[in-house]
Each structure stands twice: as C-alpha cells, then as structure tokens.
Amino acid sequence: NQKMIIAIDGYSASGKSTLAQNLSKKLKYTYIDTGAMYRSITLLAIRKKMFHSDLWNITNFIPFLININFQFKWNNKLNRTDIFINKENVQSEIRSIEVSNKVSLIARIPEIRKKLTIIQKNFGNKKGIVMDGRDIGSNIFPQSELKIFMKGSIEVRSYRRFEYFKKKGKKISYEEVKKNLFYRDMMDLYRRISPLKKPKDSIEIDSTLISTEKQLNMVVQLIENIR
Numbered sequence: 265n266q267k268m269i270i271a272i273d274g275y276s277a278s279g280k281s282t283l284a285q286n287l288s289k290k291l292k293y294t295y296i297d298t299g300a301m302y303r304s305i306t307l308l309a310i311r312k313k314m315f316h317s318d319l320w321n322i323t324n325f326i327p328f329l330i331n332i333n334f335q336f337k338w339n340n341k342l343n344r345t346d347i348f349i350n351k352e353n354v355q356s357e358i359r360s361i362e363v364s365n366k367v368s369l370i371a372r373i374p375e376i377r378k379k380l381t382i383i384q385k386n387f388g389n390k391k392g393i394v395m396d397g398r399d400i401g402s403n404i405f406p407q408s409e410l411k412i413f414m415k416g417s418i419e420v421r422s423y424r425r426f427e428y429f430k431k432k433g434k435k436i437s438y439e440e441v442k443k444n445l446f447y448r449d450m451m452d453l454y455r456r457i458s459p460l461k462k463p464k465d466s467i468e469i470d471s472t473l474i475s476t477e478k479q480l481n482m483v484v485q486l487i488e489n490i491r
C-alpha cells in the first residue's frame with residue numbers, strides 16, 4: 265500500500281477541508297490545511313496592527329517570517345486537526361470574519377507565498393498527506409498522484425458558511441458571508457502569483473451536487489484504482 269500525496273484545491277467554502285479531513289481519517293494520512301497557514305499569518309499581522317501601517321512595506325514583515333513555525337496536531341476532544349503558529353493554537357481564532365476579509369491580501373504578497381511554499385513542500389517529504397488550498401496541485405505538488413478540484417454554487421457555499429458562523433454564535437449576515445466568498449474567489453483567481461486554477465489532470469467535484477459521504481467514497485475508489 266504505497267502512500268501518496270493528495271492535493272485538493274478549489275473555491276472558498278467549497279468543502280475542501282471536509283473532504284480532506286474525511287480522507288485523512290479514512291487513510292490515516294496527515295491533513296495539512298494551507299489556508300489555515302495564510303490565515304495564521306493574517307492573524308499575526310492584524311495583532312501587530314500591520315494593516316493600519318505599513319503592510320505593503322514588506323521589510324516590516326521579514327523579521328517575523330524568518331522564524332515562523334507551524335505545526336498541525338490532531339485534537340482528540342474536538343475530532344479535528346488544529347493549527348499552531350509559534351506554538352500557539354489559533355485554530356478557532358483564524359476563522360473570524362476579520363481574518364477572512366484580510367487573508368487574500370496577505371496571500372498576494374510574494375515574500376509570504378515564497379516562505380509558505382517552502383514549508384508546504386517540506387511537509388511532502390513524508391508521504392501520506394492530504395493537503396488542501398488554492399495552488400497545491402498547480403504549484404506545491406504538481407507531481408502528486410491525485411489532484412482534486414472543488415467548486416460549488418456561490419449560494420450553497422455561502423449558506424453553508426453562514427450556518428457555520430451562526431452555530432458559533434457569530435452575528436454575521438448571509439449577504440456579508442457571500443460578499444466575503446466572492447471577494448476572496450476574485451482575489452485568488454486573478455492574482456499574479458500562483459492563482460487559483462484547475463490543474464489539467466485534476467478530478468473536478470461539485471460539492472453542491474454530491475454529498476460528503478459520496479465524495480469520500482468516490483475519492484477512495486479513485487485511490488484504489490491508482491494503486
């Protein structure tokens with residue numbers, strides 16, 4: 265049973281992390297959420313008030329990029345993978361609407377992409393990983409054996425994310441969620457460096473048409489066929 269790298273890319277809130285988590289549990293693979301890495305850096309930038317001052321003066325960013333440290337750890341109690349940045353668990357905090365509204369600005373900065381690209385490629389030294397994001401199949405692991413590309417209607421994606429915020433007790437309207445997803449999709453599709461793009465050799469999944477169980481079964485079947 266040869267372990268592989270599974271790359272999952274696609275639109276915001278299209279179900280990438282749900283599929284990735286389900287796959288990682290089923291196959292006993294490590295799940296790496298690259299969106300969470302961009303979100304964590306955004307959180308630090310907000311805390312350092314960089315959005316008020318010199319965000320675009322990248323020299324301010326370099327010192328804290330150099331020693332940045334990421335870890336992904338399984339959280340048994342909550343049945344999920346948590347991200348740690350510089351040893352701090354930020355899994356919940358990085359899901360805020362403030363981080364969501366700023367992350368695509370951070371993700372356009374070449375120095376930041378360069379740094380995260382190196383770290384993400386290093387995770388691949390160990391096979392048996394499922395990684396999700398926007399540029400995994402196109403840029404991080406173009407050689408990966410299995411590439412998935414996820415999409416879905418903006419309404420269904422927005423409604424799902426709206427329900428998520430509601431469950432967390434966050435007061436945010438459906439319209440605001442929809443605006444954020446649309447904005448991020450545009451920023452991610454049309455940026456210069458490693459934009460969101462469907463890799464030619466990827467398998468497309470429309471998550472608004474296929475249940476999460478069915479998605480998992482489909483991909484597991486694909487893996488059986490590759491092996």
Ligand code: C5P
Binds near residue numbers: 367
């Ligand atoms: O996956 P998630 O929606 O949490 O990602 C948040 C943001 O991080 C995306 O909208 C995108 O701007 C950025 N991102 C990226 N490249 C990745 C993963 C995420 O640019 N590989």
